[in-house]
Amino acid sequence: MSAAEDxxxxxxxTAVPPTLDELRDEAMAWGRKPRRFxxxxxxxxxxxxxxxxxxxIVIGALGQPVLYLLxxxxxxxxxxxxxxxxxxxxxxxxxxxxxxxxxxxxIAVASEEFTYPVMAGxxxxxxxxxxxxxxxxxxxxxxxxxAGAAARMVVTVVLYYLFLWxxxxxxxxxxxxxxxxxxxxxxxxxxxxVMAYAASIEDDKGQFxxxxxxxxxxxxxxxxxFYPLSELPGWLQWIGWISPLWHATELGRAATYGDGxxxxxxxxxxxxxxxAAGGWFLGRHYFERRLAR
Amino acid sequence: MVDVTPRRGGVxxxxxxxxxxxxxxxxxAARSSSWIVxxxxxxxxxxxxxxxxxxxxxxxxxxxxxxxVDVPYAAFIAPALLAVSAMNGAVYDSxxxxxxxxxxxxxxxxxxxxxxxPLDVALGEMLYALLRGxxxxxxxxxxxxxxxxxLAPTAILAIPxxxxxxxxxxxxxxxxxxxxxxxxxxxxxxxxxxxxxxxxxxLYPITVYPEVVQWIVKAFPLxxxxxxxxxxxxxxxxxxxxxxxxxxVVMIAVGLVFTTKRMRALFLD
Numbered sequence: 437m438s439a440a441e442d443x444x445x446x447x448x449x450t451a452v453p454p455t456l457d458e459l460r461d462e463a464m465a466w467g468r469k470p471r472r473f474x475x476x477x478x479x480x481x482x483x484x485x486x487x488x489x490x491x492x493i494v495i496g497a498l499g500q501p502v503l504y505l506l507x508x509x510x511x512x513x514x515x516x517x518x519x520x521x522x523x524x525x526x527x528x529x530x531x532x533x534x535x536x537x538x539x540x541x542x543i544a545v546a547s548e549e550f551t552y553p554v555m556a557g558x559x560x561x562x563x564x565x566x567x568x569x570x571x572x573x574x575x576x577x578x579x580x581x582x583a584g585a586a587a588r589m590v591v592t593v594v595l596y597y598l599f600l601w602x603x604x605x606x607x608x609x610x611x612x613x614x615x616x617x618x619x620x621x622x623x624x625x626x627x628x629x630v631m632a633y634a635a636s637i638e639d640d641k642g643q644f645x646x647x648x649x650x651x652x653x654x655x656x657x658x659x660x661x662f663y664p665l666s667e668l669p670g671w672l673q674w675i676g677w678i679s680p681l682w683h684a685t686e687l688g689r690a691a692t693y694g695d696g697x698x699x700x701x702x703x704x705x706x707x708x709x710x711x712a713a714g715g716w717f718l719g720r721h722y723f724e725r726r727l728a729r
Numbered sequence: 730m731v732d733v734t735p736r737r738g739g740v741x742x743x744x745x746x747x748x749x750x751x752x753x754x755x756x757x758a759a760r761s762s763s764w765i766v767x768x769x770x771x772x773x774x775x776x777x778x779x780x781x782x783x784x785x786x787x788x789x790x791x792x793x794x795x796x797x798v799d800v801p802y803a804a805f806i807a808p809a810l811l812a813v814s815a816m817n818g819a820v821y822d823s824x825x826x827x828x829x830x831x832x833x834x835x836x837x838x839x840x841x842x843x844x845x846x847p848l849d850v851a852l853g854e855m856l857y858a859l860l861r862g863x864x865x866x867x868x869x870x871x872x873x874x875x876x877x878x879x880l881a882p883t884a885i886l887a888i889p890x891x892x893x894x895x896x897x898x899x900x901x902x903x904x905x906x907x908x909x910x911x912x913x914x915x916x917x918x919x920x921x922x923x924x925x926x927x928x929x930x931x932l933y934p935i936t937v938y939p940e941v942v943q944w945i946v947k948a949f950p951l952x953x954x955x956x957x958x959x960x961x962x963x964x965x966x967x968x969x970x971x972x973x974x975x976x977x978v979v980m981i982a983v984g985l986v987f988t989t990k991r992m993r994a995l996f997l998d
Contacts, residue, residue: 492916499920507927514937515789642766649769657780667784 467571474572478580481563482553483587497592500541501599508533508662509603522664525695527607534605535615535688536661538596539681542589542619546627547652549585551644554634557581558726565727574724578631582716585627586620593619600692608694615688622684625708626655628715635722655679683707742997743846743989750845751853752860770818771865774810775872781806781932782876793934795956796965804878808962809931811869811887812894812954815862817922819895822858823902824918828909831995838996847992851985855899862895863888873962881964890961894954897977900984907991925951950980 454462470477486493509530520532557564567577593616597606606612630647637643658668658675659682665673676682683704690698698704759767782803791799830836840850866888873879902918909915928935928942929951935943946952953973960970 489916495920496916500923503924503927507924507932511928511933511937512785515792515933516785518788520788642762645766646769649772653773653776657776658784662781663784663788667787669783672779672783 470571471573474567474570475576475579475583477572478567478577479583479587481567482549482581482584485553486584486588493588493591497541497595501537501596504537505530505534505599505603505605508537509605512662520664522689523693523695523698525693527693530603530605531607531692532664532689533662534600534603535618535692536659536681536685538593538600538615538619539622539684539688540656540661541596542593542623542684543626543652543655543681545589545592546585546623547630547648549588550581550627550631551634551647554581554631555637555640555644558635559638559640564723568727574727575720577727578635578716578719578723581631582624582628586624589620589623590616593623606692608692611690611694612692614691618684618687618691621687621705621708621712622680625680625684625711625715628712628719630715632715632719632722635719635726655681660685680708680711743848743993745844745846745849747845748849748853748856751840751850752857755854755857756860767861770814770861771868773817774814774865774869777810778803778807778872778876785932794959794963794965795930795934796960796963796967798963798965800880800963801878803876804880804963805959806932807869807873807876807878808887808959809929809955811866811873811891811962812951812958813926813931814865814869815891815894816898816925816951816954818862818865819858819898820902820918820922822861823854823899824906824909824915826858827854827903827906828912828915831907832910837992841992841996847997848985848989851900851903851988851992854903855896858899859892859895862891866891879962881962883960883964883966884962886961887958890954890957893974893977893981894950894957897950897954897980897984900981900988902984904984904987904991907988907995925949929955931955950976953977 512533513529516529519526520529522532564577567580568574572580596619597613597616600606601609601612633647634644654675658672659665659679660668660676661681665676665682668676686698687701687704690701786802789802792802792805793799794805837850841847845853870879870884870887873884905918928938928946929949930946931951935946935952938946953976957970957973960966
């Protein structure tokens with residue numbers, strides 16, 4: 437018998453045994469911390485799980501910007517003689533593509549972290565049900581997943597921004613750093629709705645491959661990433677308008693060019709927030725429904 | 730009563746002459762899996778062609794090929810995208826697909842306990858990957874024809890060229906996969922494919938790089954594939970194309986020997 441149990445046994449021998457209410461209060465007191473901070477426990481789990489592929493994350497976050505910058509900025513730029521006219525301002529091709537590449541990197545992280553890990557939590561490894569058996573609420577589990585992915589996004593976006601800055605792709609560093617927040621917003625505006633979708637899937641029939649090919653790819657290719665959206669014929673421009681990538685890129689371009697407020701800054705921010713919030717309400721709903729089963 | 734002659738020595742131990750059985754099994758299995766995912770692979774180069782051809786094409790105009798002729802930008806990148814999709818398709822089929830069968834499905838253990846040898850299994854898997862490549866390549870060439878991007882009748886030769894490229898990547902990919910132990914190892918494949926895609930004169934001629942970089946690019950297989958297919962679709966043929974073909978023939982031979990050895994080491998020794 438341990439010392440703690442010893443003393444408890446002694447106490448109960450002399451004092452009145454605790455009433456049911458007292459016991460309930462004690463249990464509630466123990467549950468209060470996980471109840472309040474539960475989401476962060478989930479975040480901690482998600483981030484720790486990323487250590488399994490930590491090197492992949494680091495090499496990816498370092499290698500991809502270098503490769504894309506060399507490929508696009510050195511290679512394609514050599515073909516494009518005329519400087520890009522964007523928003524009435526002449527900019528180098530490198531300066532033009534850089535913010536779009538940063539946003540794409542954040543969205544790529546989102547499409548990785550909000551798909552299979554969510555599916556694994558519900559279906560393959562079922563750790564969400566484990567969290568759910570503790571005092572952590574369903575919405576907190578969803579929130580924890582979001583925060584975990586956001587943590588990886590921050591690492592990726594900050595590293596990317598540093599590379600852009602080193603390559604001279606940020607003419608105005610005074611406001612350029614704001615593109616880091618635009619990147620985070622892009623990742624969450626795309627990723628949280630994807631999380632909601634992932635939470636609603638019962639069987640893996642290759643849906644994520646389809647999301648990758650029919651949503652991520654067209655968004656990457658038709659959102660004014662490599663050339664101004666106005667170069668596309670009108671019947672293709674709508675892809676840019678509904679794409680979080682385009683809205684975030686517009687914000688990123690305004691920040692890195694340092695040419696002040698873009699005319700539609702409110703629309704861009706509101707659209708990204710609306711996507712993230714809409715995804716959040718849906719996602720919370722699916723998490724609650726599925727974990728209550 | 731069936732007359733059974735036991736296989737003896739040399740290549741007989743590795744080869745039952747029946748890789749088609751492995752291909753048939755692949756086709757049967759494909760029926761029960763999601764066909765729409767298989768079909769979706771076709772759209773990737775199409776989206777790239779639409780985006781780059783339309784948008785960048787209007788910024789760039791004409792581009793000079795290594796054969797010294799000016800072609801519209803879309804006609805410049807289309808053959809390259811065909812080569813890239815041959816590479817991607819072959820690599821994904823011979824890595825992700827094979828990795829799963831090797832480590833989770835334990836499929837090859839079953840196959841090798843029949844009369845099939847490791848060479849049958851290796852060749853069969855690759856032929857199956859080639860069928861898929863053939864499907865994508867034909868579809869993409871039809872789209873190129875409709876858009877007027879096939880500048881010469883030799884463009885039809887791009888189909889065998891795609892199969893050659895896919896065969897080369899598939900044979901090497903399968904050998905490399907046999908060394909992989911976890912899913913995380915598979916990410917390294919992207920680190921090899923992405924720079925190849927970006928630098929192998931796919932989206933712009935490699936002449937924009939200094940000569941040293943050009944030689945490095947030329948050492949990698951994708952560049953040879955891009956040049957080969959671009960030669961066929963633009964109709965600017967040169968004797969150099971023989972070297973590109975030889976590169977892939979050697980790659981296929983090395984890959985096949987390597988893969989067969991690995992299958993043998995994993996399952997038979």
